[in-house]
Amino acid sequence: MNSNVQSLKAFLAGQGRIALVEVAGTKGSTPREKGAFMLVSASAILGTIGGGQLEYMAIDKARQMLFSPLEGEMAAKRPGGGLSEGTA
Structure with a gap:
C-alpha cells in the first residue's frame, strides 16, 4: 500500500x-492548482492548498464549521474581496 493511502487512512482513523x-x-498565479485539497480536523491537518495567509484563513473557517451545528451551503470571503461558495 502506498504511503499516501496509509497516511490518509491513519488520519481518518485518528480524528x-x-x-x-x-x-x-x-485566477492568475497560484501556489496550487484547481482540485488541490487538505483535510482539517480540530487538532490536525493533512495536505495543503498552498500555505500562506489563504491557507490559515481556510483552516480557521474549516474549524469553525466543524463546531457548527449547521450543515449545507456556506460562503467565505476571498482575500481581496468577492465570495467563495462551498458546502459544509
Missing part, C-alpha cells in the same frame, strides 16, 4: 469530524 478544503478555481 473525529473532518472538513475537506478544496481549491475550487484559480
Whole structure:
C-alpha cells in the first residue's frame, strides 16, 4: 500500500469530524492548482492548498464549521474581496 493511502487512512482513523478544503478555481498565479485539497480536523491537518495567509484563513473557517451545528451551503470571503461558495 502506498504511503499516501496509509497516511490518509491513519488520519481518518485518528480524528473525529473532518472538513475537506478544496481549491475550487484559480485566477492568475497560484501556489496550487484547481482540485488541490487538505483535510482539517480540530487538532490536525493533512495536505495543503498552498500555505500562506489563504491557507490559515481556510483552516480557521474549516474549524469553525466543524463546531457548527449547521450543515449545507456556506460562503467565505476571498482575500481581496468577492465570495467563495462551498458546502459544509
